[in-house]
Amino acid sequence: MKRRHLTLVAALALAASASLVTAALAQKGNLAAQSARIDELSKAGRYSEALPLAQAMVASLEKSDNGRELAAALNNLGQVYAGQGHDDLAEPLYKRAIALMEKSLGLETPLIAAELTNLAALYQRQSRFAEAEPLFKRALAVREKSLSREHPDVGQALNNLATLYVRQERQGEAEPLFQRALAIYQKVGGPEHPAVATILNNIGQLDRDLNRDADAEAPIKRSLAIREKVLGADHPDVARSLNNLAGLYEHQQRYADAEPLYRRALVIRERALGPDHPDVATSTSNLAYFLYVSGRNADALPLAERTLATSRAQLRVVLPILFAARQQYLLPDEKALNEALAAIQRGTQSSAASAVNKLAVRLAAGSDRLAELVRRDQDLAAESEALDKAIITAVSKQSAQRDVAAEQRGRARIATIANERAGLQKTFAVEFPDYASLSNPLPLTVKDIQPLLSVDEAMVLYSVVDKQSYVIAITRDGIDWRAIPLGADALAQKVGAFRKGLDVGKARDASGKSGLFDLALANELYVALLGPVEALTKDKHSLLVVPSAALTALPFHLLVTETPQAAIPDTLEGYRSAAWLLRRQAVSVLPSVVSLKSLRAFAGKDQGVKPMTGFGDPVFNPALEGPADRRAASGKVVARNVATIAYTDFWRGAGVDRARLAQALPQLPDTADELNAVARDVGAAEADIHLGRDASETTLKRAALAQYGIVYFATHGLVAGDVKGLGEPSLALSIPDQPSELDDGLLTASEVAQLKLNADWVVLSACNTIAGDKPGAEALSGLARSFFYAGARALLVSHWAVDSEAATRLTTSTFELLKNEPKIGRAEALRRAMLTYVDDTSSPRNAYPAMWGPFALIGEGEVR
Structure with missing residues (x-):
């Protein structure tokens, strides 16, 4: 949903400041007067005058034993910094104020609500919603417990929480909170109280978000009238109402009504807040986008470039303007591309x-x-x-x-x-x-990127925004930039539908066509994502993909380059003849543009002296620990996925409930064959392959991992959500009899980050290792992020629950190919291994993409 006009958060800043002067400060005339003056200047948007007063107040109280007074002063100073757009300076002050308040007045003090609110509002501005919500809720609970349910501070807390819900597109939860807050403020402060204007503005925005334009105009106009009357025509809060009313008119295509409101809002904010304030950047972006949609791109361009200069550029605003400017020759081609590249690199930097x-x-x-x-x-x-x-x-x-x-x-x-x-x-x-x-690496330009590419490589960089997306394709001697007529929501839906067919179970029973992989959709996505730049990229053997948003969950090698005869073939063998992108190109995925330079500049330095260490076939159930029994238990192919079960349910006191664990984590005996086969191919010593009980966290953490060129895991991969209470993605290793801080059987992403690697690549032959930390999170995070940080240059990871037999075959084949032809590179070796699998006619299910296509190469895929 579009968020251009949703500027509700800033209303929190001034609303919270009224509660900053504590009773203790009020008893000291000088401090009380100084605090009141700071509050007055802040409400007027005169932060440059408030700042020295707030700094002096903190300095005067630093040697005081009264933590309560100092906490209030720190909060005041934090509010001034936040008003100036310096959240980095405000955040530590709020945290220190909370700690001092709790220490001096206890955990139950109601006076802490203001500090909690201000820190939560800061997190909300930064879209750190998971951190903001519990703070807002505690502030509301504290105020409801200590005050009347109709107290204005309760109304403020309700508004704050509702605003957060709106930012999270939880309008149904927000609306009753706004209505309750409005009733409180109108009863206590009267119909023209400034807080009434804030709530009315927020209600109007909610109506706009829900496409209730007829209902939205009245509350926003009433909010504007109250603010102009009570606060004065040049107050920053007036600009907020002007901005939102202009956004409503723009949506209704009442352009003549919208433009003067946008311009007046920008003038007010520039005068009151200064040119570098975030609200000024927001107004500048809003006006720029308005001019763009009303067909005046030449007027929009300088405003968009102003936001680029402040590093607060909104991709949904600047990319369409720069794209149109390039088409209309308003900017030199290279300048437009470099500005777009810089904006994308700043705006989509993943973990x-x-x-x-x-x-x-x-x-x-x-x-x-x-x-x-x-x-x-x-x-x-x-x-x-x-x-x-x-x-x-x-x-x-x-x-x-x-x-x-x-x-x-x-x-x-x-x-x-x-x-x-x-x-x-x-x-x-x-x-x-x-x-x-x-x-502090700077964004790469076209001239920086092209020399990093070989003559047979093409890079495609994606930026997914609201209504449409963009692809920039770069080769050593060419570049192209095209629009994609699919926005964030549409792409998320299509990628989700694409992945529904990638279930190894479908390849086993082949019972009917329901839920099988849709070749027509795979072709549709190819046409949308790579079709626009096909002329530049299709003849390059290696394709480097830099995805964003939902595209991080798309296995590009499974796109189909030609219209299929049928969306779903009559038999599984019908999938073999599809025009898979993999048949044409080897695909690697890069976390960012600059990571190409990072990985290529240093990929060949100081690699490990030993070929490989591996961890697999861990013990989850001692009843199946013996090799003979475990081989017998492996009569059927096991997919590496788990039931959703609480991790705490595995433990009974100091021991393990083996029955529960065996239910959730089936043994993977064929991973021993996988590891041993790969070890033979690369010449690894038997002592470097850790199986059974030896495949434990204890063994891993005590190993000198930096001496190995390859670090290999063949086990269950768990993403957050697979196991209840598991807060981060993990790899399952042997479960100890007595869990400890060193070894509880799960190697979490945060523990991976503490490892010291020097690996040419890490193999995660486990399910879901490419997934994000939670549904909707950026993929390539979690385990991938941690292994890169620990010292990996490339990762082989899986997109979905892997069939164990297929994983063994694909990985051993990949390494055998590399052994025989080391110069082909990792991406090409993986490509050939997959093609050998799909072209094997010994079984119909070999043709099904869920079997042969789960792996993706992240990082450096070539030989360097």
Whole structure:
């Protein structure tokens, strides 16, 4: 759903500030007056005047023993920074204020609601909704418990939570909260209270989101009238109502009514907030997009480029404007492409891409002291982030569920980490002045990318936005940029439908055509995604795909390049003759554009000295531990997926409920054959292959993994959601008799990140290892991100639950091909292994794509 005009969050900033002056401060005249002045200036949008006052107030209270007063002052200062758009400065102040308030007044204090609200609002602005929601809910609960249910602060808390729900497109939950808040404010403050205007504005926006335009206009216009009367014509809140009313008129194609409102909103915000404020960037983008949709792209272009300069560019705004400007010759071709590339690279940086960049920084630093210091700094940052998330989660809970001592230890550790990292930054500045250029890579331009590609490679980069998407294709000597007439929702639906046919069970029973893979849809997606740039890319043997949004879950090699004879063939053998993209090209997936440079610049450096180590055939059920029994148990092919069952249900006290575990995690005896076969192909020593009970977390964590060129896992892969209570993707290893912090049988993504690898590639021959952390999350995250961070240069991962026999065949074939022809590269070896499988006529199910096509290569697919 379009979010251009949804600027509800900023209304929270001023609403929360009224509660900042505590009773203790009010008893001290000077502090109370100073706090009131800060509040007054903030409400007027005069943040540059409020800032020195707020800073002085904090400085004067830093040596005070009154944590309550200091907490309020920190909150004031945080509000000023947030008003200026400096959330990075506001966030630590809010967190410190919460800790001080709880320490001085206890966990149950109702006065903490303002601090909780402000931190939640900050997270909401950053789209960190999962972190914001429990904070908003706790603030509401605190206020309802300590105040009357009709108190204005309860109304504020209701509005805050409702606004969050709107951002999450949960309008049905938001509407009754808005209505209840409106009733409270109208009763307590009267029909022209500024808070009434805020709620009316939000209700109008909700109506607009639900396409109830006839209902939306009245509350937004009433909100505007109240704000102009009470706050003055030039107040930033007036701009908010103007912006939303203009958006409504734009939707109704009342362009003559919309434009002056957009322009007036921009002028107000520029005067009140300064040119660099996020709200100014929002107004600039809104006006630019309005001019674009009303056919005035020449007027829209300079506004869009202004948002590019602020690094707050909205892809849904700037990409169509730049695309049209290129078509209309308003910009030189190369300039338009480079600006689009920069916007895409800034706007779609995934966590997996970030992990690749961090790996590149360490590799660029070499293997000496600098590399060790860089890794130490990155590990400390990751530890601090994890501790901080744990504390915020705790702060969101009721007091009975809190472990205050653990929270204090966490805060103390964060402080220690901050001091150590500060020392490291000084060391970098003094001893390694070039480090900064490594750690902050700039977006790549066309001229940066083309020399990285071989003559037989094409890169396709996708940006998925609201109504339509874009593909940029680049080869060593050519470039093309095309629009795709499918937006985010449409692509998500089509990719979901595409994946429904990829069930290995369908290849086993072939009972009817219901649910089988749809070749017509695979061709439709090819025409939409690669058809527009086919002339440039189809003759290149290697295709490097940089996907985004739903496309990260699309196995591109299963697209069909020609119209099939039937959407679903009469027999499974009919799938063999489909024009699979795989027959034409070897496909690799890159987490980002810049990761191409990161991986290629350092792919050949300091590789492991031993060929491979592997972990497979772990023990989940001791009753099947003996090799003979386990072979007997493997009479049928097992798909590596699990039932949804609570991980805590596996444990009974200090032991394991083996019956529950066996039900959820079937043994995988043929993974031993898989690992041994691959080990023979690459010349790995028998001692480096860990099977059965030896395939454990303990063995893995104690191994010198950095000496291996290949690290191989053949086991169950679990994404968050497969197992209840499992908060991150994991690999299942042997379950110990006595679980411990070192070894509980699941190697989680966060534990993977702590490994020290130097691997040419990591193989995850397990189900769902390409999946995101949760439904709808970016794929290529989770395990992929962690293995890149740990030191992998390429990953072989699976898109869906893998048939164990098929996985063994595909992986051993891939490695055998590489052994015989090492120069063909990983992507080509995988391609040939898949083609050999699909062309094997010994069984009809060999032709079905769910059997031969589960694997994808992420990272560097060529020989470097």
